[in-house]
Amino acid sequence: MMKQLVDNEVFRAFATYASIVLVKMMLMSVMTSFYRITRKVFANPEDAAAQSRGGDSKKYIRTDQEVERVRRCHLNDLENIVPFVGVGLLYALSNPDLSSALLHFRIFAGSRVLHTICYLTPLPQPSRALSFLLGFLVTLSMAFSTMRRLLYI
């Protein structure tokens, strides 16, 4: 079984693009930490205490528009990458054409990178809305393709 999966090009393509978007999402945690530490904006007293070196740390327990923006971008990734990974795996196991599978995976990965750039720059709307929509439609397309092939209700 393992041998067959490892040799299957659609599965290998899914494994590659799913890993890319999941690692990309993980980098949002690093970015949040970076913003919190450089701007001294914390949610927990113990975090503020660790960064204030003996001074009054309470004033660093606050919210900041840039930090909240990064957090919203991270949550949006979670809301969209979870369906991609779940639906995409089932789609990859449903015997699609390699070329259309690659098209779906590549457009999705590209749309999420674009979405993050639009969100964090920020670029004027509707750039972010369109990049979100692109990834959303790709996932819907895979879900309907999977249901058409495998439907058992």
Next chain:
Amino acid sequence: MMKQLVDNEVFRAFATYASIVLVKMMLMSVMTSFYRITRKVFANPEDAAAQSRGGDSKKYIRTDQEVERVRRCHLNDLENIVPFVGVGLLYALSNPDLSSALLHFRIFAGSRVLHTICYLTPLPQPSRALSFLLGFLVTLSMAFSTMRRLLYI
């Protein structure tokens, strides 16, 4: 391998119900956007600017109880559908009976639709708590069944 999976009824049932609940979760994004645009309630200045047509857009950067309700419902989906998809896939691959697998998948999907109706109407408690609990127990049941069959620690 692919051939065998595509022919396996439990896997096909899982693929169907997992796609349904993931698409249902994605629709919460659409609902949030709809509420934000119709009520003019935005989190980002660039979103408010795009909707205010040259007027003063800052007043639209605000929170609204209805929008926050939809967002909590979306987050609750994420917190519950992620374990269902992860645990459910492992369960589906652990050779369960078709009839008990279908029972688990159908009750979970039904409980999440009920939960959303209870949350957004809103219906008085404990209707939402019970629909949450139903899906929660179904996922726990699949997790214990999977661990009993596959345990390797």
Next chain:
Amino acid sequence: MMKQLVDNEVFRAFATYASIVLVKMMLMSVMTSFYRITRKVFANPEDAAAQSRGGDSKKYIRTDQEVERVRRCHLNDLENIVPFVGVGLLYALSNPDLSSALLHFRIFAGSRVLHTICYLTPLPQPSRALSFLLGFLVTLSMAFSTMRRLLYI
């Protein structure tokens, strides 16, 4: 196929540890409900009404630092356990050594339990930061190992 998967020790180990961390994450929902009910801190008017037994329920619609701490811990689980489950499944299917797979799965599960203890006690930093980092690096290591074996771009 099912037979082969059920007999594969790496897959069984992944199924075990993924179920453990997903159930651990689900318990955060129970903990949030417990804190909300015992402290009478609610986000929804219908929840406050159900708990106030005819008294003035509006005063219970509020935020509380302990409840927010549990919710941040839950969200952090979601942000880290989702990549572990997605990347870990692909890694488990990419034919890794059993011993190195077990090492990855065990360290990750341990790091998330430690993270929760550090967050909820709370222990002084950098204890929480280090437990987060440990799980983060384990997931990255699995992602790079998977991409090295399966890359198809």
